[in-house]
Amino acid sequence: MKAAEKLGFEETLLKDVVSKNRCAGCGACVIVCPFNCLEYTQAQTPRLVSECQKCGICVKVCPRYEWSLPEMEKFVFGRTRKPEEIFGIYTEMYIAKSTSKEVLNVCQDGGVATALLVSALESKLIDGAVLAHTDSERPLLPKPVVAETQEEIMRGAGTKYSYSPNLLALKDVVERKKQSVAFVGTPCHIQALRKIQVFPLRKYSNPIKFMIGLMCTESFEYESFIGRFLPQTLGVNLRDVKKMNIKGKILIELRSGEVKEVSLKEAKQYTRKGCFYCADFSSEFADISLGGLGLNQQTFTIIRTEKGSEIFENALKRNFITAEPVSEESFSFRLLKKLSKMKRKRASEST
Numbered sequence: 001m002k003a004a005e006k007l008g009f010e011e012t013l014l015k016d017v018v019s020k021n022r023c024a025g026c027g028a029c030v031i032v033c034p035f036n037c038l039e040y041t042q043a044q045t046p047r048l049v050s051e052c053q054k055c056g057i058c059v060k061v062c063p064r065y066e067w068s069l070p071e072m073e074k075f076v077f078g079r080t081r082k083p084e085e086i087f088g089i090y091t092e093m094y095i096a097k098s099t100s101k102e103v104l105n106v107c108q109d110g111g112v113a114t115a116l117l118v119s120a121l122e123s124k125l126i127d128g129a130v131l132a133h134t135d136s137e138r139p140l141l142p143k144p145v146v147a148e149t150q151e152e153i154m155r156g157a158g159t160k161y162s163y164s165p166n167l168l169a170l171k172d173v174v175e176r177k178k179q180s181v182a183f184v185g186t187p188c189h190i191q192a193l194r195k196i197q198v199f200p201l202r203k204y205s206n207p208i209k210f211m212i213g214l215m216c217t218e219s220f221e222y223e224s225f226i227g228r229f230l231p232q233t234l235g236v237n238l239r240d241v242k243k244m245n246i247k248g249k250i251l252i253e254l255r256s257g258e259v260k261e262v263s264l265k266e267a268k269q270y271t272r273k274g275c276f277y278c279a280d281f282s283s284e285f286a287d288i289s290l291g292g293l294g295l296n297q298q299t300f301t302i303i304r305t306e307k308g309s310e311i312f313e314n315a316l317k318r319n320f321i322t323a324e325p326v327s328e329e330s331f332s333f334r335l336l337k338k339l340s341k342m343k344r345k346r347a348s349e350s351t
C-alpha cells in the first residue's frame with residue numbers, strides 16, 4: 001500500500017480496474033479525490049477530467065484494488081472466517097417482515113430495510129439515510145439520495161435492478177452536516193465504505209453509523225436492458241412497471257396486473273461487466289444483510305455486528321418488524337449458501 005500512495009489514477013485504477021472491466025461503478029474514487037479530478041460517467045465508471053495529482057487516495061478506497069478479505073475481516077469482526085462460514089461472519093439470522101401495510105405495499109420483500117430506517121429515524125438513532133430513489137424523468141433509473149423524512153425513506157422502497165452509485169450521495173451527507181446516517185447498499189458499496197473507514201477518511205466515515213447491505217447476484221445495464229430491451233423487445237412501457245423481481249427468472253409486474261418474464265440466461269448479456277468480478281453475494285461486511293432468497297413478503301436478515309443488532313432490535317422492540325429464527329434446513333438458508341458459493345466461483349473464473 002505504501003508504494004501505491006505515490007501512484008496516480010491512470011497507473012492504478014484506470015489500468016488495473018476500469019480498463020479491465022473490473023470496475024464495480026461504486027463511485028468511491030470519484031467522491032474522495034481531493035482535487036476533483038474524477039467524474040462519474042454515464043457508463044458508470046470514473047473518468048479523469050483534470051490532471052491527476054498522484055496523491056494515491058482514490059487507490060485506497062477502491063473495492064477492486066488491493067482488496068484483502070482476511071484483512072477486512074480482522075478490521076470489521078476482529079477475526080477471519082472459519083471455512084464453514086460460507087456467507088461470512090455473523091451473529092444471528094432471522095426471517096423478518098415489516099408490520100406496516102403501507103411498507104408492504106411498496107417494498108421489495110418483507111420491507112425490513114424500510115422498516116429499520118423509519119424506526120431508526122423516529123427514535124433519533126439516525127438523522128438521515130442514504131438509499132436509492134428513481135429518477136423522475138427516466139423511469140426505473142436509480143438515483144442515490146439522502147432521505148431525511150419517513151416519506152423520503154418510503155419513496156426509496158423496492159429494488160432497482162440497475163446500478164445505483166449510492167456512495168455519490170455521501171457528498172450530500174457531508175454538505176448537509178449529517179451526524180448519524182444509515183447507508184443502504186449493495187456488497188460493492190459496503191466494501192468501498194469499509195475501505196473508507198480503514199483509510200480512514202473521517203469526513204465520510206464518521207457520519208455513517210449503520211451499514212445495511214443488500215444481497216446481490218448482479219445488476220443490469222440501464223441503457224441496454226431497461227432503456228432498450230424492455231420497451232423494444234418486451235413491449236413494456238417503463239412508466240407502467242409496478243415492480244421488478246427475480247425469482248429464478250426476471251419478473252416485470254405491470255400496473256395492469258400483467259407479468260412479463262425474461263429468463264436469466266437471456267438477461268445475462270445485460271449484466272454489468274464489473275459484476276462478473278464480484279465475489280460477495282450477501283454483503284459480508286455490512287452490519288446487517290438483507291435479501292429475498294425466494295421468500296414471499298419476508299426478508300432474510302443476517303445480523304453481523306453490534307451495530308446491526310442495535311438497528312434490528314430497535315425496530316423489533318418498537319413493533320416495526322416481526323422476526324422468526326431461520327431453520328438451517330430451510331430452502332432460503334440453503335439458497336444463501338449456494339448463491340454465495342456460486343458468486344465466489346464466478347468471480348474466481350473471471351479474474
Ligand SMILES: Cc1cc2nc3c(=O)[nH]c(=O)nc-3n(C[C@H](O)[C@H](O)[C@H](O)COP(=O)(O)OP(=O)(O)OC[C@H]3O[C@@H](n4cnc5c(N)ncnc54)[C@H](O)[C@@H]3O)c2cc1C
Binds near residue numbers: 108161163246291
Ligand atoms: C441490484 C440488486 C440485486 C439483488 N439481488 C438479489 C439476489 O440475487 N438475491 C436476493 O436474495 N436478494 C437480492 N437483492 C436484495 C433484495 O432485492 C431486497 O433489496 C432485499 O431483500 C431487501 O428487501 P426489503 O423488502 O427488506 O427492502 P425495501 O424495504 O424494499 O428497501 C429496499 C432498499 O434498498 C434500496 N435500493 C433499492 N435498489 C437499490 C440499488 N440498486 N442499489 C442500492 N440500494 C438500492 C432502496 O432505496 C431501499 O432503501 C438485490 C438487490 C439489489 C439492489
Ligand code: SF4
Binds near residue numbers: 052056
Ligand atoms: S485521488 Fe485524485 S489526485 Fe489523487 S490519485 Fe486519485 S485521481 Fe489522482
Ligand code: SF4
Binds near residue numbers: 023025
Ligand atoms: S470500483 Fe469504485 S472505486 Fe474502484 S474504480 Fe470503480 S468506481 Fe472507482
Ligand code: SF4
Binds near residue numbers: 024163186188
Ligand atoms: S454484483 Fe452487486 S455487489 Fe457486485 S458489483 Fe455488481 S452490483 Fe455491486
